[in-house]
Amino acid sequence: MMVVPLGNINPVKPVNGKDGNVATRTSISTQIAIIGGGPAGLLLSHLLRRSGIENVVLELRDREYTIERVRAGVLEQDAVNLLTDAGLGDRLHHEGQRHDGIYLQYNGSRHHVSFRELVGRSVWVYGQQEVVRDLIDAHDEAGTPARYSVSDIELDNVADGPATVRFTQDGEEFELTADFVAGADGAHGVCRPSIPAAEKTTYQREYPFGWLGILAHVQPSTDELIYALHERGFAMHSMRSDTVSRLYLQVDPHDDITNWSDDRIWDELDLRLGTMGWTLERGEIFDKSITPMRSFVSDPMRFGNLFLVGDSAHIVPPTGAKGLNLAIADASYLHDGMVAWYRNGDASGLDEYSPRSVKRVWQIQHFSAWMTRMLHRFEDSTDAENPENPDYDYQVQLGQLSQLCESPRGMSHLAEIYTGLPFLSHPH
Structure with missing residues (x-):
């Protein structure tokens, strides 16, 4: 297996520091700069590395926080398939729990929705922090760990590239040059705000x-x-x-x-x-x-050479168990586009990344809002x-x-979406 370095380290160069004095900033170059070391960023990095594409992951939080953060815990069928194919399935299949249905309860009675009988698919209960742990272990084994506890991240020249990412780590200033930037830094990160307001539309519901x-x-x-x-x-x-x-x-x-x-x-x-x-x-x-x-969507999910991935582009209420799965789908889609570009010079996958991802996002927004509206009491009732x-x-x-x-047909529709819309095929 090819081991990709953390980035090519170039000689330091003088820059103007924040206090006006001349400082030095270490220059790094790579193919893909990934901002955010959660499941979306780490998975994208892992998939790219396995395809021979160099990348660097920058994460604001420290390593332990990233591992221990408790979040979603249900993986769709295709998400499990992708993680397994990517060499990340050992603990998932040993410690995760395959579920073949759910119960819907109302009026004090409980009704089983059998995914296996209705659509022949399943989901797995496996916490997001466990997925992150598997990804971190894979990066450690490959010698490509993320850069944790970075600060002062700034993006420049993302409209037409090559992009520049400036950041500080352990008191040292860096300048990272990359062909593309993947913004996987969540709802409160720096990547989405780096897209001009006139170039995006945001939709949200509290x-x-x-x-x-x-x-x-x-x-x-x-x-x-x-x-x-x-x-x-x-x-x-x-x-x-x-x-x-x-x-x-x-x-x-x-x-x-x-x-x-x-x-x-x-x-x-x-x-x-x-x-x-x-x-x-x-x-x-x-x-x-x-x-x-809350629900949130930022459209489009691309601006020039900056691509939004996961929560930086969309948030869904947890009722449908879709947030983590959407992030995994984004990483898979973007990986496919990057591979086509670097191997064949084919830009169609990158051009289609946003419209294809946004289409899926709105389908999942509908499902999550439908489940939420059906199962919660509203104050305005x-x-x-x-x-x-x-x-x-x-x-x-x-x-x-x-x-x-x-209704068997109604339950089949729920089972189809809950177990997951199909992912795109991806090369291994």
Whole structure:
């Protein structure tokens, strides 16, 4: 396997420092500069390296934060296939849990949606931090680790390239020259703001609720994920392993987590997830937080030689379990375009990256918004013309769920999108 260096180090050159004095900045060159060392950036780097394309990954956070950050935990079928084909499947298949369906719960009754029977596909429960850990291990083994704890990242000349990325690491200033920049630095990074406002359109929606999520040392009380609509709000039972459960409650996004004692959380989960003859097992809660929910899209996902990847371009509410999978799809698409360009001088994949990715993003935005609207209580559910009937929308949701669960075609549609739209084929 070809080992690609971190970047060609050139002699230092004088630059004007921030204080006006002359300083030195180490010059580095590479083919692809990747801003962001999360799953999107690390996966793109890994795929490019395996295809013989040199790249450098820059990450603002330190290495341990990147590994330990708790995020999504459901991988689509094609995401698992891609990671496996890329040599990242050993722990995933050993420690991850294949799930062949989900449960939808309403009116106190639980209904199984069998992915295997409906569409012949599955999903895997495997936390994002585990994917990141696998990627970091692969980079360490190849001798191509990311540059962590960098600061003061600035992009220049991304419109027509070669692009310049200036940054500081361990007090030393660097200037990285690259053919292209992949912006995988998330919703609050520097890459998306580097696209002029006149060159992009952003779409967003803030939801009037958040998710209170917990991790608990307790064996899961279910074999597959439970999505529950209750009069008091949404609840979900997921898991991370045979001994760690992941559960969620719909709450006010501005609520203070200190208002939620462990007993209060378990009591509310018991109420919303409860069904006759079923017991929710309790255990030690070792992590809890409240996360606001929103949808966001920035279009296009390319400006000149800068390409946006993952959360830097789009965010979905977690109801459909799509955020990590969208990032993996982006990395796969962009990798394919880069390979075609460097091997054959074919720019069509790069030209098609944004329209193809944005099309997929909006399809997933629809699915995530549909799942969110169907399974959450909204504050504006009161009928303005008939305020004495405040639960009209809730009854509509119950009707929607009963119609869905009684329709094999309806459940097949849910299963098709939940297990994942197909990825593009990619060379190995």
